Amino acid sequence: MTAPERDATAQPRRRGRRPAGSDTRAEIVTAARLAFAEHGYEATSLRAVARRAGVDPALVHHYFTDKAALFAACQQLPFNPTEQIDRAVAGDPDHVGERLVRFFLSTWDSVEGRPRIMALVAAASTHEDAARTLREFLAREVFGRVVAGLGTDVPELRGSLVASQLVGLAMARYVVRVEPLASAEPEDVVRWLAPTVQRYLTAPLD
Amino acid sequence: MTAPERDATAQPRRRGRRPAGSDTRAEIVTAARLAFAEHGYEATSLRAVARRAGVDPALVHHYFTDKAALFAACQQLPFNPTEQIDRAVAGDPDHVGERLVRFFLSTWDSVEGRPRIMALVAAASTHEDAARTLREFLAREVFGRVVAGLGTDVPELRGSLVASQLVGLAMARYVVRVEPLASAEPEDVVRWLAPTVQRYLTAPLD
Incomplete structure (x- = not known):
């Protein structure tokens, strides 16, 4: 059919x-x-x-x-997690942090990105049900996909650490707008943050 | 008088x-x-x-x-930035990341911490004036103080990068509650995040 x-x-x-x-x-x-x-x-x-x-x-x-x-579609996210995250993660595992930060910025550095991020954050910080849905979505479809593609140890922990840095980037760059991070060129942000994401994803954590 | x-x-x-x-x-x-x-x-x-x-x-x-x-007092923050951040930053610069993450957790890992964080985030994501006030406060009194105590290059940039990781920790641990980060022991969180904060504060960034 x-x-x-x-x-x-x-x-x-x-x-x-x-x-x-x-x-x-x-x-x-x-x-x-x-x-x-x-x-x-x-x-x-x-x-x-x-x-x-x-x-x-x-x-x-x-x-x-x-x-x-x-x-x-419900959240008017500017990307389809299933396809695009798998594509961002595929490739040399030594540069996955770089690809992930670059994908994040290419997705959210748009005119519509900021209001969407602000709406998600506002809902999650005022409604427990919105926080739960976002948590489950991030865990399964975003950071779960990222770590599943890498086959590392402690995938949930690595996923939640990457979440802390990328959600924090969203807050600092788009919501609170802390300078100079808020106005920095995307490739500069990639250079500063990629080593952090890379470490959370593939380096020994203990 | x-x-x-x-x-x-x-x-x-x-x-x-x-x-x-x-x-x-x-x-x-x-x-x-x-x-x-x-x-x-x-x-x-x-x-x-x-x-x-x-x-x-x-x-x-x-x-x-x-x-x-x-x-x-206005925001019912559980700490006085002026005194406590200066104290957290003082000491061996090679371990300032560790002290800062530990101070952050000791301040916010309380029953009252979560609702205060949620109120701050909700205000900043719905009202531009609240976002501006929070941005100026964080820049001057929190991350500005942290980097001023260290005397490094590009202090504003370093401050904003630390902000991205610590605000992200607040979001992931207290607001969205991504596991296992949300329920992890404070000293585990210190071990995972301190190298990131340390790098943002003192390592070469280019």
């Missing part, structure tokens, strides 16, 4: 009426936002989101390749 | 009536909160806070040793 077919066949399972031309994708995103807020990232399935949106599960898969892509 | 004398002589300069036993200190803190929000940390003087609170400037000095102490 191809994606367009799924899209067409999904209609009968919807609850209630749907006006012609309504935005099914937007309805799925709204349902997913509620599901993530209520149950967190881990416990939310694409099937449950489909049920809540009143659409066939195949329709959710039609619009979103996986749960990470759906979450990225 | 001793502090108690200042307290007594301050009454005539107040605007309006003051009921007996009113909390002058609390009034100064309220006036300071408004002044910091309107003008930022740098541009707010103790004299301007006194004027806004309708008290003699000497009375502000009676309750607060300096502007940093007044800001700490």
Whole structure:
């Protein structure tokens, strides 16, 4: 079954009426936002989101390749974690820190990046459910993917240490805007921070 | 003039009536909160806070040793930056990273630490004036003090890099609570993060 077919066949399972031309994708995103807020990232399935949106599960898969892509759409993240993090991590393990910091900056150093970071941080610091969802998403889809690709010891610890530096970079560069880090050229930031991320990922920690 | 004398002589300069036993200190803190929000940390003087609170400037000095102490009271920070950071930085420069991470954890690893951090982060991510005040406070009284004590090159850059790691630690450990970093023993966190802070403070950066 191809994606367009799924899209067409999904209609009968919807609850209630749907006006012609309504935005099914937007309805799925709204349902997913509620599901993530209520149950967190881990416990939310694409099937449950489909049920809540009143659409066939195949329709959710039609619009979103996986749960990470759906979450990225909910949070208006400027990247798809599944594809892009795997790509950033692939390659020489001795330079993974450098690639990761560069990917981070290329993703967030945009006009839309700052307000998205601020919204994520504001939600996580005021709502426990938002903090939980972000924590589970970061652990599984961002830093979990980074360390899984490297096959090192203590992957969760390494992932959480990288998270501390990159979330801190987001806070210092985009939210609080501490100078000169806030206005520095991306390649300078890469040079300063890459050794830290590299150490957290691959150096002995004890 | 001793502090108690200042307290007594301050009454005539107040605007309006003051009921007996009113909390002058609390009034100064309220006036300071408004002044910091309107003008930022740098541009707010103790004299301007006194004027806004309708008290003699000497009375502000009676309750607060300096502007940093007044800001700490406004934000309910569990430490006085001026004294405690200078003390944490003093000593062998080869171990300043270790002392700084240990001081950070001893300050914030308390029951009250997490809600205070969350309030600071929530304010900075939703109000530009709060972000500015926090940025100016961190630059001058926290990371500015740290690097001033060391006399290294590019002090602002080093300060902002340390800020990125320690603010990130606060986010990962207290706000988002990424495990295992969130539940790790303080001395383990010191061991993992101290080399990063040490490098930002004293190693060649180019």
